[in-house]
Amino acid sequence: xxxxxxxxxxxxxxxxxxxxxxxxxxxxxxxxxxxxxxxxxxxxxxxxxxxxxxxxxxxxxxxxxxxxxxxxxxxxxxxxxxxxxxxxxxxxxxxxxxxxxxxxxxxxxxxxxxxxxxxxxxxxxxxxxxxxxxxxxxxxxxxxxxxxxxxxxxxxxxxxxxxxxxxxxxxxxxxxxxxxxxxxxxxxxxxxxxxxxxxxxxxxxxxxxxxxxxxxxxxxxxxxxxxxxxxxxxxxxxxxxxxxxxxxxxxxxxxxxxxxxxxxxxxxxxxxxxxx
Numbered sequence: 001x002x003x004x005x006x007x008x009x010x011x012x013x014x015x016x017x018x019x020x021x022x023x024x025x026x027x028x029x030x031x032x033x034x035x036x037x038x039x040x041x042x043x044x045x046x047x048x049x050x051x052x053x054x055x056x057x058x059x060x061x062x063x064x065x066x067x068x069x070x071x072x073x074x075x076x077x078x079x080x081x082x083x084x085x086x087x088x089x090x091x092x093x094x095x096x097x098x099x100x101x102x103x104x105x106x107x108x109x110x111x112x113x114x115x116x117x118x119x120x121x122x123x124x125x126x127x128x129x130x131x132x133x134x135x136x137x138x139x140x141x142x143x144x145x146x147x148x149x150x151x152x153x154x155x156x157x158x159x160x161x162x163x164x165x166x167x168x169x170x171x172x173x174x175x176x177x178x179x180x181x182x183x184x185x186x187x188x189x190x191x192x193x194x195x196x197x198x199x200x201x202x203x204x205x206x207x208x209x210x211x212x213x214x215x216x217x218x219x220x221x222x223x224x225x226x227x228x229x230x231x232x233x234x235x236x237x238x239x240x241x242x243x244x245x246x247x248x249x250x251x252x253x254x255x256x257x258x259x260x261x262x263x264x265x266x267x268x269x270x271x272x273x274x275x276x
Contacts, residue, residue: 001033001043008049013058019048020055037140038096045070053138054094065250066094070140072249073097073162075187077150077178079126080104081229082192083168084116085238090245091134091141098134099158101146102126113231150174155181164248166241167191172216179204179212188248190256192241196228197265199237202275203244203254214275215260233265 007025010017021029021044030040041051045067050058054066061069072095076083079102087098104126110117121129131145148154155177159165165182167189169175175191182189186206193200204211240261247254255261260273 001035003029003044003047003049011055013055016059018050018055018058019063020050020052023052026051038142041140042067042070051140057094061094068251069094069246069249070096072164073099074245074249075099075101075158075162075165076130076168077101077165077174078168078170079116079130080110080168080170081113081115081231081234082194082238082241083166084114084126084130085235086166086168086192086242086245087130087134087143088115088137089238089242091137091143093242093246095245095249096141097162098131098141098143099146099162100127100130100134100143101148101150101154101158102130103147103149113229113234115235150178152177152181156185159185159187162187164245165189166245167193168238172212175212179210183207188254190241190244190248190254192237194229194234194237197230197233199233199240199263199265201237201240201244201256201261202259203248203256205254205257208258209276211260211275230265233263236263236265 007021008019010019026040030037044051045063048063050063057066074095076086079100105123106117106121106126116129116133125147127145127147131143134141134143159181165187167175167178183206189204191202202211244254244256258275260275262271262273
C-alpha cells in the first residue's frame with residue numbers, strides 16, 4: 001500500500017532533495033489502514049520516503065540504507081555505561097530490533113557514567129529500563145528485555161535472532177563466553193571496554209582467532225569491583241562501537257576488524273593496533 005503523494009513533502013538536505021512525511025500524517029495513515037507504526041515506517045522507507053524522525057539521517061543514509069537498518073537486529077550484552085549508550089545511539093539512528101540482556105540493577109555508583117541511570121531508575125533492572133527508554137525514542141522499534149545474565153545456555157538462542165552482537169560487559173569471563181557463542185553462531189561481535197580514561201574497540205568476525213587472547217595476554221580475568229571510569233570515555237567508546245555496528249548492519253567493511261582502536265582520554269589520541 002502506497003502513501004498518498006498528498007502526504008509527502010520534498011525538502012532539501014545537503015543540496016539533495018528528500019521525500020519525507022510528518023509523524024502526524026504517518027500515524028493517521030497507519031490508523032486509517034489498520035497498520036502498526038512499524039509497518040507504516042517500513043512502508044514509507046520502501047517507497048523512498050523518510051519518516052520525520054529519520055530525515056536528518058539523510059544524505060548520510062539513503063532510504064534503502066535506512067530501511068536496512070530498520071530491518072536489522074542486534075544483541076547488546078550488558079546495559080551499563082557502554083550498553084546503555086549503545087542502545088540509545090542505535091535506536092536513534094534507526095536500528096529496528098533489539099535484544100537487551102543484563103541481570104543487574106541500577107545503583108547510585110552508576111550515576112557518574114551510565115546514561116540511563118537516574119534516581120527514578122535506581123533498583124530497577126537495566127535491561128527493562130533500557131527497553132522502556134527505547135520505546136520512548138521510537139515506538140516503531142522492537143526491544144526485548146532479558147533481565148538475566150548471559151551464559152552458555154541462553155546465548156545460542158538469543159544470538160540466533162540477531163545479525164550483530166555488541167559487548168557492553170565488564171568482565172573477561174563473560175566476554176569469553178560471548179566470543180565463543182558468537183563464533184559458534186557465526187555472528188560478528190563488536191567488543192568495547194573502558195577503564196579510567198582509556199577505551200578500546202575491536203570487531204571479531206566468524207572464524208577469527210581469539211582476539212581476547214591477544215588483548216588480555218597474561219591476564220586470567222579483568223579486575224572486578226570498583227574501578228575508575230569517566231563518562232566521556234564511555235560515551236566515545238560506545239559511539240565507536242555503534243558506528244561499527246552500523247557498518248556491519250549495512251554490509252560495509254568493518255573499521256576495527258583485526259585491530260584494536262585504543263583511545264586515551266587525557267591526550268586525545270586514538271591508536272589502531274594490529275591484533276594479528
